[in-house]
Amino acid sequence: MREEEMYAREIDALDTPAVVVDLERLEANIRRLQGLLNDVGVANRPHIKTHKIPEIARQQVAAGAIGIACQKVSEAEVMVAAGLDDIMIPYNIVGGAKLQRLMELARRVRLSVTADSPFTAQGYDRAAQEAGLELDVLVEFDTGGHRCGVQSPAQAAELARLIDRLPGLHFAGLMTFPHNAYSDLFVRETRRLLAGEGLDVRCVSYGGTPQMWQIRQRTEATEYRAGTYVYGDRATVRSGAMTVVQCALHVIATVVSRPTANRGVVDAGSKTLTSDLLGFDTYGLILEYPRARLYALSEEHGHVDFSQCGRKPEIGERVTILPNHVCPVSNLVDEVIGIRDGRVEVLWPVAARGKVR
């Protein structure tokens, strides 16, 4: 089988654990979401939190994205330095040091941010006025994520009015993550509340890879932020949004111990795969041994139960692991290895790795 051959050749060539990206699949994933969003007439603003690599962000823009989303100011700094010029940071940015850095970025590129409180909005306003700028601010609303976000259309409208009044800010629209049918109702009700006051909800930004295909059912979104779709992972496959053979990032590991008849230990632990379970009861899918259970991780060891596998691996054998959650995996490595047709084509530094401020 071609696929197995490809992995075999990679496995032979690379020291482990290795985080590899299948470039053909990556490119297909970028095209697939862009195609979907073109179909439904929604702008694409991919979230770079998953890959943190300027080269991939540029591919996304080349394929048709209007810009990118970054989760932290420091991520945006890396992307601006690499030439990306239209950036949303869908985050409540709080604190003087960060706001100053934010204004440096706002001077250089098209930038928008979000707020879910007067505190955050007023901080933006002070910084923007001091810098002599007008900053685009969207109101974050919560329709099921239960993280940040205003809780009702009335609150959203109130915050929109405040943003509109503050001289350093421009009310740019509404943002939520993830999205569902209620998100559309929320947007329509907020629009209705603001309509009489001449306040336009220009941008409505939804996000999320697991529910990306449901964008066809949404009527209110004007732009979409998805991150994980570039690589895919085990949780994305479970959600139905992607298939196993569309997933582009894998961890290649070596079996370094077979202490008992059924137990194996691989050289990738929580410092490579992360401890993210996301509802699974094991820490990743071993493609060559789909019935194996990666049941525990130490920092540098993965503990595997091979009891349900007909053939069991020898020490020294290499395996290919699909992580449960890919975003924190790429955040652990300094570079990913881009492969095509079984050969290493490129090493990409994960330039925005660890940029959490």
Add this chain to the structure above:
Amino acid sequence: MREEEMYAREIDALDTPAVVVDLERLEANIRRLQGLLNDVGVANRPHIKTHKIPEIARQQVAAGAIGIACQKVSEAEVMVAAGLDDIMIPYNIVGGAKLQRLMELARRVRLSVTADSPFTAQGYDRAAQEAGLELDVLVEFDTGGHRCGVQSPAQAAELARLIDRLPGLHFAGLMTFPHNAYSDLFVRETRRLLAGEGLDVRCVSYGGTPQMWQIRQRTEATEYRAGTYVYGDRATVRSGAMTVVQCALHVIATVVSRPTANRGVVDAGSKTLTSDLLGFDTYGLILEYPRARLYALSEEHGHVDFSQCGRKPEIGERVTILPNHVCPVSNLVDEVIGIRDGRVEVLWPVAARGKVR
């Protein structure tokens, strides 16, 4: 209270999330374990996997450690480059590229490794013979860790004999992690099996921070490997090995959203705190709000339930989080911030961060 003041001053000065190390506590932790091991006459070989910082490794050696332990060859490379000269890698090192790098290190410093299989031992032997070196190899045994390690004294003795026979290797002793009363029985029985053949079990290396005080009850250990003790964490406190006020590493975070009466969101998520639960049902202890529950993490958001707290924080307030598991936290950041008496004294690059190969 002096302690709160110290945190307050730090919180004012640093952008968040910030990984800070209290240098006084760090130094006291280094002295405390060294004192214990001096008391019981066991050599100290601290494991650098927790801090990954040459400056801290040098402090450990200056305090009396005979050398250090590193979990991967790439970690050892960083430490050798920084001048550390006695290193154990308690890991089954498998694969040609790694073995070649291992030999480069063996040429430069005193080095030992472990094996739990003939496959691993024979790989060491081939590489050592090719390099014209003799490599010290300990046999890893399993007395409850259920990770790597031979399963019986008979297997340990058999592997020791093989190592002794292989011309590139020298049988250097036994290694386990963690340890318990059975570890001593295992060592004694293995010694007995090897005694008639003139095979000496020179080094018996035990490890682990949670059970470090139990080293007083062990009779067979000659050296001890602990890592977490330099910083401590919530799991260490639960184990009884350290107290909350001995813990030296914290994550300072800012409350960036208060979307409901009880919910708060901080700017540290799984890309700062990791998803390690280690049996806890929350992701860290917030020192200022010990009754708050850090019940969920997104990548850049920590979700907190403040319902059980009398006073609840405002947006913009800073909090100090004791992580569940400190080792993967320091592995996420490029540098830690060393503080003393409320002032930043030093920025230490986490030089061996991400060195998983």
